[in-house]
Amino acid sequence: MNKITLIKVSLTLAAATCAVAAGSKSSRDGVFTKAQATRGQTIYNEECGKCHGQNLNGGEGAPALSGSEFLAKWQGKSLNDLFEVTRATMPADDPGHLSRRQTADVMAYMLSANELPAGEKDLDSSAEALKDINIESKK
Ligand code: HEC
Numbered sequence: 374m375n376k377i378t379l380i381k382v383s384l385t386l387a388a389a390t391c392a393v394a395a396g397s398k399s400s401r402d403g404v405f406t407k408a409q410a411t412r413g414q415t416i417y418n419e420e421c422g423k424c425h426g427q428n429l430n431g432g433e434g435a436p437a438l439s440g441s442e443f444l445a446k447w448q449g450k451s452l453n454d455l456f457e458v459t460r461a462t463m464p465a466d467d468p469g470h471l472s473r474r475q476t477a478d479v480m481a482y483m484l485s486a487n488e489l490p491a492g493e494k495d496l497d498s499s500a501e502a503l504k505d506i507n508i509e510s511k512k
Pocket residue numbers: 417420421422423424425434435436438443446455458459463464465466471479
């Protein structure tokens with residue numbers, strides 16, 4: 374294989390990988406319901422607020438979960454990425470005890486706190502559904 378062919382192959386592979394990684398939906402599309410965000414808020418207040426602040430604005434040693442810095446960090450990643458980090462490592466003082474359903478509810482609350490719009494359907498907690506949603510900040 375000469376160099377040009379090799380570059381072409383790499384570019385094709387990179388494009389294919391991007392196509393797989395990019396979901397067909399965006400967090401701007403109303404991917405959770407208001408009721409779900411309210412359920413998530415209750416969980417957040419009990420499990421997360423003591424470290425991340427009652428308004429998701431961060432606290433001693435824990436980063437903010439809302440605002441431009443948070444969104445810039447997660448921009449372009451999928452909701453599944455954020456979900457996995459949360460489910461595997463949070464709450465930091467007792468990781469992994471939230472169910473997938475509860476984690477999805479907390480996600481919904483985080484999206485709503487980042488001024489993303491609610492919609493008609495609850496955020497699904499399956500990895501497949503979450504991978505299909507890209508994180509984007511509000512318009
Ligand atoms: C005991 C304190 C504590 C609690 C409770 C806690 N967190 Fe965290 N959280 C942290 C710390 C510290 C970090 C930073 C970890 C790191 O950077 O390695 C973090 C990081 C995160 C991140 C990654 C943020 C980013 O932009 O990288 C998310 C998302 C998150 N927490 C969500 C939650 C949720 C949701 C809950 C409640 C279910 C929760 N956390 C409860 C301390 C806590």
